[in-house]
Amino acid sequence: MSLKEKILKKKARVGIIGLGYVGLPEAVALAKVGFQVTGIELNKNKVEKVNRGHSYIADIREGELRDVVRKGKLRATTNPSAIRNLDVICICVPTPFNIYKEPDLSYVRDATQQIAKNFRPQPSRFCEQLIILESTIYPGATREVVLPVLSTGPTRKKEGRKVGRDFYLVFSPERIDPGNKKYYITNTPKVVGGITRKCTELGTLFYNQFISKVIPVSSPEVAEMSKLLENIFRNVNIALVNELMLLCDRMKINIWEVIEAAKTKPFGFMSFKPGPGVGGHCIPVDPVYLSWKAKEYDFHTRFIELAAEINSNMPYYVVSKILKLLQHKAKSVSKSKIVILGAAFKKDISDVRNSPALKVIELLKEEDAKVLYNDPYVPMLKIGKNFLKSAKLTPVLLRSADCVVILTDHSNYDYEWIVKNSHLILDTRNIIKKRKVLRL
Numbered sequence: 009m010s011l012k013e014k015i016l017k018k019k020a021r022v023g024i025i026g027l028g029y030v031g032l033p034e035a036v037a038l039a040k041v042g043f044q045v046t047g048i049e050l051n052k053n054k055v056e057k058v059n060r061g062h063s064y065i066a067d068i069r070e071g072e073l074r075d076v077v078r079k080g081k082l083r084a085t086t087n088p089s090a091i092r093n094l095d096v097i098c099i100c101v102p103t104p105f106n107i108y109k110e111p112d113l114s115y116v117r118d119a120t121q122q123i124a125k126n127f128r129p130q131p132s133r134f135c136e137q138l139i140i141l142e143s144t145i146y147p148g149a150t151r152e153v154v155l156p157v158l159s160t161g162p163t164r165k166k167e168g169r170k171v172g173r174d175f176y177l178v179f180s181p182e183r184i185d186p187g188n189k190k191y192y193i194t195n196t197p198k199v200v201g202g203i204t205r206k207c208t209e210l211g212t213l214f215y216n217q218f219i220s221k222v223i224p225v226s227s228p229e230v231a232e233m234s235k236l237l238e239n240i241f242r243n244v245n246i247a248l249v250n251e252l253m254l255l256c257d258r259m260k261i262n263i264w265e266v267i268e269a270a271k272t273k274p275f276g277f278m279s280f281k282p283g284p285g286v287g288g289h290c291i292p293v294d295p296v297y298l299s300w301k302a303k304e305y306d307f308h309t310r311f312i313e314l315a316a317e318i319n320s321n322m323p324y325y326v327v328s329k330i331l332k333l334l335q336h337k338a339k340s341v342s343k344s345k346i347v348i349l350g351a352a353f354k355k356d357i358s359d360v361r362n363s364p365a366l367k368v369i370e371l372l373k374e375e376d377a378k379v380l381y382n383d384p385y386v387p388m389l390k391i392g393k394n395f396l397k398s399a400k401l402t403p404v405l406l407r408s409a410d411c412v413v414i415l416t417d418h419s420n421y422d423y424e425w426i427v428k429n430s431h432l433i434l435d436t437r438n439i440i441k442k443r444k445v446l447r448l
């Protein structure tokens with residue numbers, strides 16, 4: 009059976025390398041529509057959990073995972089040799105930046121090498137393999153970083169493996185938005201750009217089996233750049249509204265009311281919310297990938313640099329606000345107890361990667377404040393070399409705080425109760441006004 013037939017009949021065996029926020033939901037979605045899915049994951053703990061049907065990603069309900077595991081549609085392994093038996097392999101590994109804020113493609117390289125080492129030894133019409141990179145990378149990386157490694161995989165042919173003949177390679181960025189109840193993996197359109205036309209066709213066919221709309225584009229570079237455009241657009245607009253918040257604060261204008269008013273324009277305006285900064289594995293990271301690559305072309309991405317500067321200063325602004333509020337109460341920060349509510353970078357999820365809460369806590373500790381935090385999704389937090397445990401949210405905790413700071417507006421907090429039990433609150437998300445809790 010050709011790969012095309014295997015995909016159409018859902019007989020293609022699919023592998024997902026990296027079972028994190030992106031990989032696990034995709035593995036479950038594929039298994040649910042009938043594909044046989046193998047998750048390849050370095051972390052033994054995650055592998056064991058998946059094989060026991062225990063979800064560690066909030067968007068994946070335990071029952072949903074258990075169901076596909078019980079039916080034998082999904083299994084996980086740490087062993088990359090499983091790749092040999094797979095027809096379609098999706099790479100969903102992290103793409104962070106290093107300490108110099110340069111792209112760290114080591115995970116993508118490692119995953120690609122694992123594939124190259126475990127390619128089927130003799131490519132033929134009946135054992136074609138399609139490789140899809142879903143991790144966010146800079147434009148050109150699929151062709152420049154992934155393709156050369158895959159082209160050197162084992163083959164009997166002297167000239168090595170040829171893309172479009174011996175294997176197929178596609179870049180298809182993942183757009184998943186953890187915690188989003190309206191848009192999830194299967195109803196969010198997917199962009200697909202292959203190295204050759206046949207690569208794009210196969211990639212499109214594959215995603216058409218479980219995603220409502222698939223958009224083929226002419227090259228991986230277009231797909232790579234489209235993902236960065238989406239996230240840079242978001243990062244720059246958040247920076248803009250953050251800057252306007254700083255100005256409004258000085259001018260004594262309520263930015264939230266301004267946004268609500270501007271939002272009533274039915275065209276040409278899209279609302280973004282200010283906050284304590286940006287976090288996660290995408291919004292603060294992806295722009296760095298483009299500005300790094302742009303330098304190769306002697307090009308300076310000024311919007312990106314400016315947005316990064318504004319957004320990364322927001323935790324400093326939050327701390328200066330706390331200091332001011334305490335000053336008004338004639339309290340010094342070093343003798344104050346600050347309770348932070350919410351450590352995740354956004355509401356209703358457990359992801360703390362690059363969360364502004366980390367910086368806010370670190371800065372407050374530098375001021376010698378006594379800092380505690382509560383987050384229903386984050387039991388433990390690493391600040392520098394130390395670990396903080398999420399404090400139990402009780403009236404005693406709130407009443408004992410000199411200032412309660414809402415950094416993440418989790419839906420399951422009882423804001424009325426929080427207001428009732430706190431002396432002083434800094435609400436960086438405007439959730440108290442939004443929920444119409446009266447006392448403030």
Ligand SMILES: NC(=O)c1ccc[n+]([C@@H]2O[C@H](COP(=O)([O-])OP(=O)(O)OC[C@H]3O[C@@H](n4cnc5c(N)ncnc54)[C@H](O)[C@@H]3O)[C@@H](O)[C@H]2O)c1
Nearest residue numbers: 026027028029030048049050100101102103119143144182
């Ligand atoms: N998290 C999001 O909301 C989101 C959204 C869209 C795109 N992305 C992009 O998707 C990619 C993955 O992000 P994520 O949030 O799922 O990361 P993650 O850290 O949650 O998951 C990645 C997983 O890959 C595993 N891994 C790393 N190298 C491996 C290897 N060689 N073999 C097997 N497993 C390996 C890690 O152990 C980890 O469990 C990134 O490029 C990210 O930018 C993320």
